[in-house]
Amino acid sequence: GRERDDVQHLPGPPSTISSWIWGHELLVFQHAATQMYSIWARSFGGLFKIRGALFHPDIIVATDHAAVQHIFAKSDIYVKSPAFRPPIKNLLGEGLVWAEGEDWHRQRKILSPAFSPDAVKGMMSVVYECAERLETRLTNLVLLDSTPARDGTSLNILSYLSGCTLDIVGSVALSHSFSAQSARPNDTHSDAAQIHASWTSHVNTGLKPLAFLAPLVVRAFPAVANAPLPLMQTQGAIKTIVRRIGQQILDREQSAFDGKREKTPGDSDSETPANHTGRAKDIISVLLRSRRLGNSDGAETISDEHILDNISTFIMVGHETIAGSLGFALWELARQPAIQDRLRAEVLSHGRDLSYDDIQKLEFLDAVVKEGLRLHPASPQTERLALEDDLIPLSDPIPGIGQSFRVKKGQVIHIPFTAMHTNPQVWGPTAAVFDPTRWLQARDPATLPHGWSGLLTFCDGPRNCLGWRLAVLEFKIILATLVRSIVFSDTGVHIDQKISPTLQPVVNGKGGALPLRLKLV
Numbered sequence: 001g002r003e004r005d006d007v008q009h010l011p012g013p014p015s016t017i018s019s020w021i022w023g024h025e026l027l028v029f030q031h032a033a034t035q036m037y038s039i040w041a042r043s044f045g046g047l048f049k050i051r052g053a054l055f056h057p058d059i060i061v062a063t064d065h066a067a068v069q070h071i072f073a074k075s076d077i078y079v080k081s082p083a084f085r086p087p088i089k090n091l092l093g094e095g096l097v098w099a100e101g102e103d104w105h106r107q108r109k110i111l112s113p114a115f116s117p118d119a120v121k122g123m124m125s126v127v128y129e130c131a132e133r134l135e136t137r138l139t140n141l142v143l144l145d146s147t148p149a150r151d152g153t154s155l156n157i158l159s160y161l162s163g164c165t166l167d168i169v170g171s172v173a174l175s176h177s178f179s180a181q182s183a184r185p186n187d188t189h190s191d192a193a194q195i196h197a198s199w200t201s202h203v204n205t206g207l208k209p210l211a212f213l214a215p216l217v218v219r220a221f222p223a224v225a226n227a228p229l230p231l232m233q234t235q236g237a238i239k240t241i242v243r244r245i246g247q248q249i250l251d252r253e254q255s256a257f258d259g260k261r262e263k264t265p266g267d268s269d270s271e272t273p274a275n276h277t278g279r280a281k282d283i284i285s286v287l288l289r290s291r292r293l294g295n296s297d298g299a300e301t302i303s304d305e306h307i308l309d310n311i312s313t314f315i316m317v318g319h320e321t322i323a324g325s326l327g328f329a330l331w332e333l334a335r336q337p338a339i340q341d342r343l344r345a346e347v348l349s350h351g352r353d354l355s356y357d358d359i360q361k362l363e364f365l366d367a368v369v370k371e372g373l374r375l376h377p378a379s380p381q382t383e384r385l386a387l388e389d390d391l392i393p394l395s396d397p398i399p400g401i402g403q404s405f406r407v408k409k410g411q412v413i414h415i416p417f418t419a420m421h422t423n424p425q426v427w428g429p430t431a432a433v434f435d436p437t438r439w440l441q442a443r444d445p446a447t448l449p450h451g452w453s454g455l456l457t458f459c460d461g462p463r464n465c466l467g468w469r470l471a472v473l474e475f476k477i478i479l480a481t482l483v484r485s486i487v488f489s490d491t492g493v494h495i496d497q498k499i500s501p502t503l504q505p506v507v508n509g510k511g512g513a514l515p516l517r518l519k520l521v
């Protein structure tokens with residue numbers, strides 16, 4: 001490595017607007033998700049520095065396309081930062097989202113086949129079934145509403161969406177039926193109700209004025225990760241519930257396997273517990289097979305603890321993410337009836353039973369999905385820590401620095417996806433407006449960020465979102481299924497957007513609810 005780095009030469013917001021103890025990070029937290037980063041990127045360009053909290057060395061904020069592509073491509077050098085990993089561990093355990101290095105390589109290799117294009121295609125019927133159940137549930141609510149307002153029945157769409165997406169991930173990944181959509185509305189004891197309640201309480205704890213402290217204090221003093229801070233405790237509550245369910249799933253698979261083995265001794269095809277149902281590749285099957293096979297034939301192996309950590313990981317990242325983004329997309333459609341009508345017309349013109357290939361042909365649906373995921377990514381930013389000195393290439397040269405940028409080992413980098421997705425230099429003057437038609441025009445991919453459809457919604461590089469294909473499929477099927485029979489309209493309530501820990505709609509300071517009005521078509 002070279003002696004000096006280039007951080008000192010970077011521009012950045014003035015120290016007059018930074019707090020002595022919280023640096024610029026308090027300002028970032030107090031504003032809407034990634035809002036300060038978008039504003040500063042416009043003034044200071046694709047790479048700028050901010051003062052970190054608790055005397056942390058300056059943090060780089062990167063939105064430059066080449067720089068971000070490089071950082072995500074080199075996932076062995078740029079790892080999740082110390083502020084990021086303890087909360088992940090407290091919430092999800094040491095599964096795929098948390099792991100780094102060899103441990104991550106091994107887990108990713110084991111889990112990837114469960115989300116191959118063919119595997120996801122095979123999830124179609126479950127996704128349809130759950131989407132139709134949601135359609136029926138919402139339709140019945142509107143029909144049974146004895147005092148509907150003139151504009152329709154008002155409800156919190158998030159809790160219904162998350163029931164639907166929990167049922168999907170349970171079924172396709174874990175062969176587990178949460179029955180979230182068949183539970184009675186006031187049932188607070190079901191697993192689904194407990195997961196949703198603890199998640200909502202976690203979201204709200206994270207929105208409290210000093211909540212932003214927790215990860216920053218942990219970054220400065222790692223031992224605090226185990227301290228009884230409220231944020232850590234709500235994480236613990238979710239983990240306890242989800243792990244209990246994970247253990248039940250594991251026990252069920254094991255006893256089904258033992259039962260089968262008694263009947264067919266010596267049948268080597270039954271070496272995987274989950275194979276008894278013919279599911280060769282879902283998450284639970286690939287995990288159990290790797291545990292059973294061990295290293296005997298060079299296969300990857302995984303411990304029971306890691307299996308439980310991954311079950312928890314997939315339950316959580318596999319449902320609230322999609323539910324939240326879908327909620328925001330429906331909210332955008334509610335505010336723009338002409339766009340909603342156009343989407344409905346396209347869906348209805350293709351009939352009711354759409355095949356996998358039919359779904360891919362719906363151009364406007366595709367555009368609506370991309371536009372929703374551009375403006376409201378479930379994870380609007382991420383951070384990375386450089387493990388080595390490195391030279392980062394730049395799309396836009398920085399005056400006084402040039403075409404590439406030197407970082408030193410230990411540098412923390414924030415990457416605000418939404419700031420990149422709403423950069424007027426890339427997306428034009430309507431960058432901040434929900435306008436799906438922008439996706440119907442031809443555009444040079446080289447001008448967009450590197451990632452799925454020119455977006456960073458699913459991150460990029462080796463550590464991109466493993467569930468992206470399923471997420472996009474769910475998005476399309478659920479949207480298409482709902483708009484064909486329900487008209488969504490805005491309640492007029494003001495909705496803020498905050499990160500806690502995923503992108504949340506916030507109404508009067510409270511998270512966990514996104515009110516919409518519903519009428520039948």
Ligand code: HEM
Binds near residue numbers: 318
């Ligand atoms: C709209 C829905 C979703 C969005 C926007 C999303 C976004 C992301 C992002 C941004 C990351 C990278 C996080 C980081 O490095 O900071 C990620 C990782 C991941 N996502 Fe998703 N996700 C979604 C749905 C899903 C679903 C449905 C699953 C699985 C069923 C899933 C599984 C994962 C896993 C396992 C990782 C970690 C991958 C690794 O580190 O190797 N996600 N996701």
